[in-house]
Amino acid sequence: MITITFIQPDGSMTAAQAKPGRSLMQIAVDHGVAGIVGECGGSMACATCHCHVDPAWLARTGTPTPGEAEMLDLADGELRPESRLACQIMLTLDLDGLIIRLPHGG
Ligand code: FES
Numbered sequence: 659m660i661t662i663t664f665i666q667p668d669g670s671m672t673a674a675q676a677k678p679g680r681s682l683m684q685i686a687v688d689h690g691v692a693g694i695v696g697e698c699g700g701s702m703a704c705a706t707c708h709c710h711v712d713p714a715w716l717a718r719t720g721t722p723t724p725g726e727a728e729m730l731d732l733a734d735g736e737l738r739p740e741s742r743l744a745c746q747i748m749l750t751l752d753l754d755g756l757i758i759r760l761p762h763g764g
Contacts, residue, residue: 659675659676659677659754660675660676660677660678660749660750660751660753660754660756661673661674661675661676661754661755661756662674662676662682662685662749662753662755662756662757662758663755663756663757663758664686664689664691664694664758664759664760665757665758665759665760666692666693666760667759667760667761667762672689672690672691674686674688674689674691676749677749678749678750678751679748679749680748680749681700681744681745681746681747681748681749682707682709682744682745682747682748682749682756682758683696683700683707683743683744683745683747684696684700684745685749686707686709686744686758691760692760693709693735693760693761693762694706694707694709694744694760695707696744696745698745700745701745702725702726702729702743702745702746703729704729705729705730705732705733705734705743706733706734707743707744707745708730708733708734708735708741708742708743708744708761709741709742709743709744709758709759709760709761710738710740710741710742710758710759710760710761711740711742711747711756711757711758712740712756712757712758712759713740714757715753715756715757716740718752718753718756719742719747719753719756720747722741722742722743722746723746726742726743726746729743730742730743733761734761734762735760735761735762736761738761741761744758
């Protein structure tokens with residue numbers, strides 16, 4: 659199992675358990691994490707899954723594709739170098755312990 663910690667702007671946290679092969683957005687929605695809606699179902703068409711990857715994890719989550727970067731430009735919340743669309747991060751065992759911050763509450 660993979661454990662992911664979501665941290666809200668007010669500092670409250672949700673620890674979520676996940677199996678490999680699902681997207682970060684799906685796990686956030688399953689656990690009712692505020693600030694991640696996933697309106698388009700993960701087809702990279704809504705930007706309602708904007709999140710900030712903890713900088714220590716960036717090497718493992720990778721960087722946005724050009725298409726993802728375009729959608730991020732439309733996202734609510736502060737755009738940072740560590741901004742990603744959660745639907746584009748597929749969970750693997752080496753992401754166990756991942757820390758995600760939400761740019762804004764839901
Ligand atoms: S869920 Fe729509 S862009 Fe990620």
